[in-house]
Amino acid sequence: MGFYFAQLLTGLAxxxxxxxxxxxxxxxxxxxxxxxxxxxxxxxxxxxxxYTLVTAMxxxxxxxxxxxGGVVLAAAAVALVGxxxxxxxxxxxxxxxxxxxxxxTFGVVLIVQDAALAIWGPExxx
Numbered sequence: 001m002g003f004y005f006a007q008l009l010t011g012l013a014x015x016x017x018x019x020x021x022x023x024x025x026x027x028x029x030x031x032x033x034x035x036x037x038x039x040x041x042x043x044x045x046x047x048x049x050x051y052t053l054v055t056a057m058x059x060x061x062x063x064x065x066x067x068x069g070g071v072v073l074a075a076a077a078v079a080l081v082g083x084x085x086x087x088x089x090x091x092x093x094x095x096x097x098x099x100x101x102x103x104x105t106f107g108v109v110l111i112v113q114d115a116a117l118a119i120w121g122p123e124x125x126x
Contacts, residue, residue: 034090034101038108042078045112048120050074 025039050071057066085108093101 032090032094034094035098035105037102037105038085038112041109041112042082045081045116046074046078048116048125049077051125
């Protein structure tokens with residue numbers, strides 16, 4: 001019975017994270033009318049940054065404060081990266097055809113994925 005309960009909780013946690021990603025994508029499209037292909041890449045970047053910060057802060061002996069501090073700092077870091085992307089790339093293409101918007105955000109996907117590969121490597125972190 002414990003196995004099924006654990007599977008239920010895992011499924012609910014996965015569904016909640018996918019729901020948050022979908023809500024964010026929907027809000028971004030609704031507000032600025034740009035389909036952001038890089039939305040999932042920012043989610044990945046946040047997970048990698050959170051892993052790095054939490055590992056470093058827990059290693060420093062901060063306990064639960066290290067975990068929550070790392071998660072909050074990772075969210076702030078990804079918000080900063082997203083803000084920089086909006087200022088440098090998206091503002092220039094708001095009134096461009098949709099194809100230009102898709103190509104520009106897809107280019108951001110490639111950049112973020114290659115940067116994550118260069119920083120954290122191809123091996124699993126956990």
